[in-house]
Amino acid sequence: MKKKPISIIGMPLDLGQGRRGVDMGPSAIRYATAQDELIKLGYEVEDLGDILTSSPESSVxxxxxxxxxxxxxxxxxxxxxxxxxxxxxxxxxxxxxxDHSIAIGTIAGVAKHYENLGVIWYDAHGDLNTGETSPSGNIHGMSLAASLGIGHPALVRCGGYAPKVRPENVVLVGIRELDQGEKELIRELGIRVFTMHEIDRLGMARVMDEAIHIVSKNTDGVHLSLDLDGLDPKDCPGVGTPVPGGISYRESHLAMEMLAEANKITSAEFVEVNPILDQSNQTAKVAVALIGSLFGKKIL
Incomplete structure (x- = not known):
């Protein structure tokens, strides 16, 4: 990947989901020496600190x-x-x-600078619910739908415009838990989804080849939205909504290495690290390792 200077932004929001602790995710990733890892790879890095957010105690x-x-x-x-x-x-x-509701803001800030933004959604879940289809009402399960222009206007119109991305420019990788409304929306919009079935059957290399091809076609930028629950809970126990049978640690490194080689990613977010549910900051350490691979770290 071209060594463009990097700006880190922490977003300690935990209002989009139902389990406390994910607001400490940015600190956990920093503690796992994310900035040092990027500097070792030759990047100029600044940390802009955290966005100030509300807490459940101060909200209704x-x-x-x-x-x-x-x-x-x-x-x-x-x-x-x-x-x-x-x-x-x-x-x-x-x-x-x-939590993954922050992707509404991330994509809104990025997409205004691109004519056609591509998005790789690396996750166990589709996050394609709306207030009408969500079983929980948690907005972290609505962020991709909102970015596609579907859902409540307050979410859809983030940044003052909509939609941010087009269905044909979006690829989901690692999916293994979908609500009925999400399944219907995927079929309606024709979104390309690589479930764990495809990863098992085709292998991660072929899945990422196809994913990169889709998000690179007719786009001028690509955003990576990586939820740590996309990985198997054995590798990433510190997430709020773990789903067994996920992407392996090594498969995830391969995916990031292939993205680095393709040199297409123009922005990225790593979300849903919950230190309270973690073991010795293992999930944050995995996040930092994957960040390293995304930005060009190799075994040899």
């Missing part, structure tokens, strides 16, 4: 089907503004989360 759930809508929307607007400023300075925005 007004809509059970869209929990903490006002607070999540405000936080994502702030993140979108920070991301946009980073892109304007010709730097690579690297976001540490926080």
């Amino acid at each position: 759930i007004e809509h059970q089907n869209l929990k903490y809508l006002k607070e999540v929307s405000l936080a994502c607007e702030q993140l979108a503004d920070s991301i946009s400023k980073v892109v304007e300075r010709d730097r690579f925005p690297l976001v540490f989360g926080g």
Whole structure:
């Protein structure tokens, strides 16, 4: 990957999901020496600190089907503004989360600078729910739908425009748990999804070849949104919504190495690290290892 200067932004938001602790994710990733790893690889790195967010104790759930809508929307607007400023300075925005609702803000800040943004959604879940289809009302399960222009206006219009991405420019990798509404939306929009079945059957190398081809076709930038629950819980126990049978540690490194070789990624976020549920900061360490591979670290 071309050594573009990197700006790290922490987004300690935990209002988009139902288990406490993910607000400490950015600190855990920093503690696992993410910045040092990037500097060793030859990058110029700045850490812009954390976006100020609300806590559950200072907030009220007004809509059970869209929990903490006002607070999540405000936080994502702030993140979108920070991301946009980073892109304007010709730097690579690297976001540490926080729950996956933050992707609404990340993509909003990035997509305004590209005509056709591609998105790789590396996750166990589709995050394609709306307030009408979500079983939980947790907004971290709605972030990709919102980025596609589907859902509540406060989420869809983050950054003042919609949609951010087109269905044909989105690829989901590692999926193994979908709600009924998400399945219907995937079929309706024709979104390319590589479930664990495809990864098992085709192998990660072929899956990533196809994914890179899809998100590179007719696009001028590619965003990577990586949820650590995309990996198997044995490798990443510190996540709020673990799903057994996930992508392996080594398969994930291969995926990041192939993205580095393709030199297509223009922004990235690593989300859902929850130190309270973790073991000796293992999940944050995995995040840092994958960040290293994404930015060009090799075995030899």
